[in-house]
Amino acid sequence: MDDIRIYIADQRGEIESDNVLVKSTLNYGSFSAPYRSPIGKLKHVNEWRGKGTKSIFSLTSAKGDTHVVVPLAGDLSITIGTEKHEVLLGTVFIYQAADNATGLVVSSLTAEDDEMVFQELIFSSVKDTLNLVTCLKLPIVDLNQRNKVLPLDNDAFEFRLYFGAFVGRHTFHLSLDEKFSNFFILTLDGTFEVEERLLYTGDALFLPRPTQVETECLSTAGLLLAIYF
Template structure:
C-alpha cells in the first residue's frame, strides 16, 4: 500500500467571504466576522486572505498577536503603511514582509484612481521580535518556469523568520519535489491559478492543502501556467 501523507484540504468555495463598498475578501481561515470551528489556524499560519480593493481606497488591519505579515500583489501595485509617513510601494512579482506587534495597525492602499487591485495577505505567528527589519523581496516567475522560486527563503541566525515561502509556475504535467528545510516542519500549499495534484490530492484555483509528517512534497501541474504558493512552517 502506498503511504499517504496526512493532510487537510481547504476548498475555495468553503472560504469565508466578506464584502463592503470598497473591498471583497475571501478567507481560508477565520478572520474578521468569519468564524468556523473547522477553519482554525494551521500551526503558525493564522491568516490567508485573497482580497480585492477598490480604486483609490484603503483597508486597515490590527493583529491581536505578534505576526509576520506577507503581502503579495496579484494584479496591480499597492502601498503599505505601518507608521505614519512610512509608506512602501509593492509591485507585482514582489513580496512585502513585516513584523507587526499586537495592537499595531498597518494600512494597504490602492494607488490607482480607476482600477481594482487584488492581493494575497498572509499572517504567520511570531514567537519573538525579529532582529531584522521588514523587507520587499523580488522574484521572477518567467525565469523560474517549471521550478520553485524562493520568494522568502529561510535565513539562519537569531531571530530568523519561522517559515519559508516559495512559488512554482508549471506547465501541464510538469512535476517537482519540494524537500523540507527543517525537521518536523509543516507545509501549506495554495493554488493561485490552474490545477495541481499535491501529495495525491487534486487542487483547483484557490484551494489550499495543509500537510504534516513528511520530508518531501510531490507536486504535479494539471494545467498550463499553473501557479502554486508553498509555505513551509518551521516547528514551534
C-alpha cells in the first residue's frame, strides 16, 4: 500500500456478542472489506467496549503477533496463560507471542456497570522470540510532555509507538528518521488535523514514507496514538 488513506470511524466493522462490542478499523473476524486489508505488518486495529465485570474479552493470538493494548476507560486485568497483569489508565501494555502463542483474556478491575473501553493494535512480527511482556507509562501527566507527539521508548519491537496528549489548540511537528517507512495514526479522543486531513474521534490516517508529520489539535483536549513501522 503506497497511497495515503483515511479510515473513517463510522465505517468501522462492528461485531457484538455477550456484552462485548468490537469496532474494527481493519478487517477482523467476520468483518471484511477490500479497502480494510492489513497495512504491511499492521494486521488489526480494534476498539473494544464492554460493561465492567459483565464483559470478558478473549483476544486470540498467532505466533509472532504483538498486541498493543491501551485502556481508554477503566483499569484492566489481562491474563496470559497463568500470568495476570494489571493494566491501568495512563499505561500501554505490549505482549509479543512466542511459538506457543497464548491468547489474552481481558477483564475489568472496576465496578460491575462501569464502562470499559480499550484500544488494541495487532502487529505481525518476523522474529522468533520468547514471550515478551512490557508495560509503559504514557506521557500524559507531566505538563512539559503535553501538546506533543512523543515516542514511547522501547527498542525490543519491530515498530515504534508514539502518543500525544493535547490540551487546547496546539500544533506539533513530528520529525521521523528513516528506520521505518509506514506511519499509522489514530485519534483516540478529540478532533485533529493531521497533514491537512481532518480526523475525528476513532478516525485514522495512513501515511507512506513520511519524514515529518504535522498534527494540530482542534478541540479542547485530544489524544493520539501512532505506530511507525
